[in-house]
Amino acid sequence: MAKYHKIIKQLAFVGFLCVYTVTLSCKKQTAENKEEVAETSSFTEKKDIQRIEPLNWWVGFKNPSLQLLVHHPNISKWTPEIRYTGVSIEKVHQADSPNYLFLDLNISESTKPGKFNIIFKKEGEPSLVHTYELKSRSKSAEDYLGFDSTDAIYLITPDRFANANPENDVIASMKDTSLDRTDGYARHGGDIKGIINHLDYIEDLGFTAIWSCPLLTNDMPEGSYHGYAITDYYQVDPRFGTIVDYLELSKKLSQKGMKLIMDQVANHCGVEHWWMKDFPFKDWVNHQEKYENRDENWEAGKNIMTTHRRTTNQDIYASEIDKKGMNEGWFVSAMPDLNQRNPFMARYTIQNSIWWIETANLGGIRQDTYPYPDKHFMSQWAGEIMHEYPNFNIVGEEWTNNPLLIAYWQKDNANKDGYNSNLKSPMDFAMQEKIVKGLNEEETWGTGFIEIYRALANDFIYVSPKDIMVFPDNHDMSRIFTQMYGSVVNTKMALSYILTLPRIPQLYYGTEILMHDFDNPGDHGLVRTDFPGGWNGDTVNAFTGEGLTNEQKDMQAYLKKILNYRKQSTAIHEGKTVHFAPENGIYVLFRIHEDEVVVHIMNKNVEPVELELQRFEEVGLDGKTLRNILTSTDVLWKDKFVLTEKGTTLLTTKLD
Incomplete structure (x- = not known):
């Protein structure tokens, strides 16, 4: 019997030890949780680090990964730490420059929105602390509706549309302080508020979406007005306004049931971009070594320019050197060619696009110079965006009159090389060219309307013709009225045909009042002429009709009737x-x-x-x-x- 009492005592003691151990474990876990809660809910916000991008992020993405670019003097010698429930640092990457770290984060499905500190530690130094925020998403991914064939898009060059705030026309701290409306290549002062103030005009005409040329910072010494030499991918150019203005534009468009399309540039940046003075890696831009070792004989980028041989993307016989000459060359000497084969550059670019979709509630992206970057990266870029936002849309610029090349870039096309772009909407430069040619030519066998008829007959090559964007002109070519040699009737036929086709139509601001570039056809300064009435003191005001000729008023009325019918036409x-x-x-x-x-x-x-x-x-x-x-x-x-x-x-x- 004593033997059994002894066993019972031993079992009781073991049970006590188990309970005691579990209790200690629970207390320890509770203490850790309290410490973690304290870390995530009660702290002082700090911004010790010069730059962390993206500026913030969101919970609830399909892809739980986030890569942070950290830029700060000698940050590579510091060790980052995050204590926030659901967020973990998976890997820390050092760059070639000691002033960068790239942090791979995992954001679990259960992560709550909130702010937390990223703490950078180094022995013998006080910690550096940077507060980061994960936001809740304003709407579901499926509710981001991209532009489609139900839309008619109004393209605006913002510097030339309307100036609502003259106080931001010149920013003394920026490199380009030009302001001269008589100079087609200087800044004229148009801004985001100018667009906002005339949304009623655009809506009344019958447009359902706005595509603005880039509004991000272009801190370049000259030619900064056009927006395509970006020097900060997370900042609205202060001469156009602020991010608050941009979000107001988006909000007011949404209230009208209209969409905002953002013009983005993945191929190149401006040579004055902040990272050009401190490259993260030795291959951040193409021909980087030549740029870094340049001297007074560099001749603004000699021998590093792109060949513009865009067919090398499809050509099954293309040599490797020709492919590289096209995809790795700089677009112009002021626009360094970004190397998307660098995985950190690739991730940076994809995340930047997603950041703007979420931040500005975008209704689409227009991607500049689509065939110039690495085409496999572009497939990844478009694919990841469309994976996150299945009802979104992207249009890519491929300037070609060959329908085979246009078809190559459309998603799910049966390409011989197996390439799938994931791009829903290429641009139809081929149709644009044939419309102009067909209307200008005399009617003989094989010319005239037959040119247009045959062009539309080529639709058999496209996966989805109605998802292709067609247009009479844009910011890079002569105005359609100029292309029609001043014929109002031919201009009207071109516009009505475009607005009736199985396509997504885009019209350039001022087409509705017969703006032209007769004095020097194709000159970008003339093509991007100021919209009359957008500046105080303008003697002609196209917004009100004051000072317009009868022909201009008639064209406005003509487009208004077609566009507003089109808006309701399922056919x-x-x-x-x-x-x-x-x-x-x-x-x-x-x-x-x-x-x-x-x-x-x-x-x-x-x-x-x-x-x-x-x-x-x-x-x-x-x-x-x-x-x-x-x-x-x-x-x-x-x-x-x-x-x-x-x-x-x-x-x-x-x-x-």
């Missing part, structure tokens, strides 16, 4: 397209969706001409009443239709 947004080969100087196209049929007729005959309607019997309009969208008059579709003058006739079966 134009997603309907079937049927067109008939041009005959006798007439080209007819139909857009069809259920009971809505839109008829677009272009006619080059200056004298009245009869259009026989029997040829279009398959469309099923015989005996129906249609309304002229431009004149609001009704016509009967029966036997013949008389075209009284050269130009566009636009009809619809919608009578209400």
Whole structure:
């Protein structure tokens, strides 16, 4: 019996030890939790580090990884530490420069939004502390709706649109202090507030989205107005305003049901970018060694410029040296070519795009010079964005008149090399060129409207024609009125056709008032002329109509009617397209969706001409009443239709 009592005592003692151990463990864990809670909920905000980018982040992404760029004198000798529930440092990367660290963080699915300190420690030195914030997302990823074929996009060069705040026209601390409206290549003073103040005008015309040329800081000694030589990817250029202004623009667009498209540049930065004075790695930009070892004989980038041989991206016979000459060359000597093959540069660029989508509630991205960066990186970039935001959209600039090259860049195209760009919307420079050529040429066999007809017939090569962006002109080419040699009627036909196609249309500011560059066609300073009425003292005001010619007012009214009809037209947004080969100087196209049929007729005959309607019997309009969208008059579709003058006739079966 004593033997059993002894065993029972031993078991009790073991049980006591287990309970005691568990209790100690719980107390220890509780103490650690309290310490962690204290660290995350009660601390003094500090910004000891010169630069950490991204500036903040969010919880709830599909990708739990975040890479922080840390820039501070000799920061590589310091050890970072984070105590915040759900956030862990997975890896610390030292760079070639001692002034950088790259921190790989993991943000778990359960992480709560909040602020925490990143503590940098070094033996014998007081800690450096930088407060970082993880925010909650303002809406779900699925609710970020990108532009599509239901939209009509208004492109703005902000320095040339409207100046609402003259006080920020010149910033004394910046390198370019020019302000001269008579100089096409100096700054003119347009700003974000100027766009905000005229949103009613843009909406009233019938546009549903705005694409502004880049608004980020371009602290360059000259030519800084255009925005494409970025020197800080996380800062709005103070001559355009502040990030508060940019967010106000986004908010007011959203309130109107409109979208904000951000112009981004992954291929290059400005040569005055802050990192050009302290590269993180030896391969941060292409031809970096030549740049760093330059002397007075460098000749502003001799032998490092891109070849512009864009077909090397698709050419199955292209040599490696030609590929490198294209993708690794600098765009111009003032714009260093970023090396996206460096994984840290790649991550930086992707995270920057996501940061702006979340921060500014973007409705799309326009990516500049799309075929110039490393194409595999661009696929990764677009793929990661679209993975996070499945209903978003990106348009990429590929300036080519070859539909095969345009098709190559569209997502899911059956490319021979297996490449998938993940890009939903390339640009249709090919169609733009054919529209201009077809309208300007006389009607003979194989020329004139047949050029446009054949161009649209090439849509068989595209995965999704309605996701391609088409336009009459943009900030880099002559105005459409100039391309049409001053013909108002041809300009109208070009615009109505573009707005009826199975495409996403984009128009440049001022097209609605026949802005032109007749004096020097193609000159960027003239192409980007100030919008009249955007500056105090302008004698002509296109926003109110004051001082406009009758032709300019007529063009405004013309576009307003088409754009506002288009806004509500399912047939134009997603309907079937049927067109008939041009005959006798007439080209007819139909857009069809259920009971809505839109008829677009272009006619080059200056004298009245009869259009026989029997040829279009398959469309099923015989005996129906249609309304002229431009004149609001009704016509009967029966036997013949008389075209009284050269130009566009636009009809619809919608009578209400």
